[in-house]
Amino acid sequence: MAFGEPSAPQPLLLDQYERLHALLDEISETASTACSDTDLLEVAIEHERAERRMLSLFADHMVAIDERSAYRKVGCQTVTNFVTSVLNRRGEANRLLNRVWAIGKFPDMQGEALEPRFAETAKGVADGGISGRNVDVIVEVMRKIPAGVDAADREAAEATLAHYAREYDPASLRELGARILAHLDPDGTLTDDRDRARMRGMRLGPQDAQLMSTLTATLDPKTRAMLDVVLAVWAAPGMNNPDDPSSPIGDPAKADPEALAAAAERDDRSTEKRNHDAFSALLRCVLDGGALGGSHHGLPPHVIVTITESALRERAGAPARTATGALLPIKDAVELAAEAQQHLEVFRDNTAEVLYLGRSKRLASRAQRIAAVGRDGGCTCPRCTRSSFDSELHHVIEWAAENGPTDIDNLTTTCGAHNRAVGAREDQWATTIVADGVDAGRVVWHPPRSHPDQTPRVNRAHRTGEVLSRMRADACRRLPTPVRHAGRGREGGAVGYRRRSTLTIR
Incomplete structure (x- = not known):
């Protein structure tokens, strides 16, 4: 039976969840005043237990959705995309799916449900004894067990972690996990290249309110050895100091020894700051040296900055945006624009490059791609925040099926998955152009016909400045209007407030 058919009888599971929501409504309307202190504490304990048990049910549902590829019914290409966009759990999708991976009952080749990978952990979650955060720690510790550890010890380690997880908080459980790892491989002899390859990684965190970012990494021995040499040279005292105009920049071998010695005398940076500045200089060297090639998704592999004309003229305003989605203070954007290899896109004046190719070419030109960076800011599919640098250009009116032209007003930025x-299938999205209103010229996405919510959607995630301005204007219109009350205060009246009416006379 097709998903979402109105004539189909409601499945038992949906009916049960409706009754669950009704019960939650009933609980929310029940005052706690009738409870004694002891009863109220018991309520909190039972609430926590119920929340933990829900993770076990969530894992069952996600396994079924993944096995049946049901996520395609709402226009998603993967179960991860479903979790991030439909369940709106971006930023925690990997953690949630790691929990499912650990405690879910996945089927074998014959369709029979297997035992969970971490069986004791799954039992603890199912009965409400283990929290989701402790599952995260168990997954983290189990993945650090060397590949040379035998299956019996690995199973015992998981059971031990599950035992502790019922009593200890995540921080304490992580410490206990470290002790278990030390016991399994006290001499480090079982750790091999497979383990190092599995644990390597680098993560660039999001920008904070000050536009700063945190970089965390786990380096394999070879990478660490190379980095040590690079930092020893490029992060030497006096080298690549942005606060010292006379500091040698770039390749230390080309620096004047006397100038470098003088710069080192003036250098009061910490080791961490010198490492940061050396890393920045290395990135500039890579970008300017052409090591990234000539194209990435049709865009030049350089820093592409979108900025308004007024911000460029006044050197002030909202942060500029790069094609990768990073935000730059206006001062930094102008400094980048003054240097070679960077691309600055200023809005208002029209470019002289051809942005309308009609049917002469299917692939967008570089000028069109750069123009789309500033107009779209990133993937235009609803709830997607992928940057333009990681995206492609999609014909709104399809090139092959509908003879759509390769014109800038028929092209929109989409990441590969959403492209x-x-x-035309029932489980695929459709796109059109907004004709008028605040979104005129933007792309509107129409959900798949199998999607339970058919509301058209426009992605405004890359235009936070515009949205903020509209919200601010709306808030100003809603502010109370001063009125005078006769007989009080100066000039015969006191200032009071009357809220503006929302009634519109047509």
């Missing part, structure tokens, strides 16, 4: 999610 493939558009089509």
Whole structure:
């Protein structure tokens, strides 16, 4: 039976969840005043237990959705995309799916449900004894067990972690996990290249309110050895100091020894700051040296900055945006624009490059791609925050099926997954251009016909400045209007407030 058919009888599971929501409504309307202190504490304990048990049910549902590829019914290409966009759990999708991976009952080749990978952990979650955060720690510790550890010890380690997880908080459980790892491989002899390859990684965190970012990494021995040499040279005292105009920049071998010695005398940076500045200089060297090639998704592999004309003229205003989605203070954007290899896109004046190719070419030109960076800011599919640098250009009126032209007003930025999610099938999205209003010229996405919510959507995630301005204007219109009350205060009246009416006379 097709998903979402109105004539189909409601499945038992949906009916049960409706009754669950009704019960939650009933609980929310029940005052706690009738409870004694002891009863109230018991309520909190039972609430926590119920929340933990829900994770076990969530894992069962996600396994079924993944096995049946049911996520395609709402226009998603993967179960991860479903979790991030439909369940709105971006930023924690990997953690949630790691929990499912650990405690879910996945089927074998014959369709029979297997035992969970971490069986004791799954039992603890199912009965409400283990929290989701402790599952995260168990997954983290188990993945650090060397590949040379035998299956019996690995199973015992998981059971031990599950035992502790019922009593200890995540921080304490992580410490206990470290002790278990030390016991399994006290001499480090079982750790091999497979383990190092599995644990390596680098993560660039999001920008904070000050536009700063945190970089965390776990380096394999070879990478660490190379980095040590690079930092020893490029992060030497006096080298690549942005606060010292006379500091040698770039390749230390080309620096004047006397100038470098003088700069080192003036250098009061910490080791961490010198490492940061050396890393920045290395990135500039890579960008300017052409090591990234000539194209990435049709865009030049350089820093592409979108900025308004007024911000460029006044050197002030909201942060500029790069094609990768990073935000730059106006001062930094102007400094980048003054240097070679960077691309600055200023809005208002029209470019002289051809942005309308009609049917002469299917692939967008570089000028069109750069123009789309500033107009779209990133993937235009609803709830997607992928940057333009990681995206492609999609024909709104399809090139092959509908003879759509390769014109800038028929092209929209989409990441690879969402570009493939558009089509004529029942489980694919459709796209059109907004004709008028505040979103005129933007792309509107129409959900798949199998999607339970058919509301058209426009992605405004890359235009936070515009949205903020509209919200501010709306808030100003809603502010109370001063009125005078006769007989009080100066000039015969006191200032009071009357809220503006929302009634519109047509």
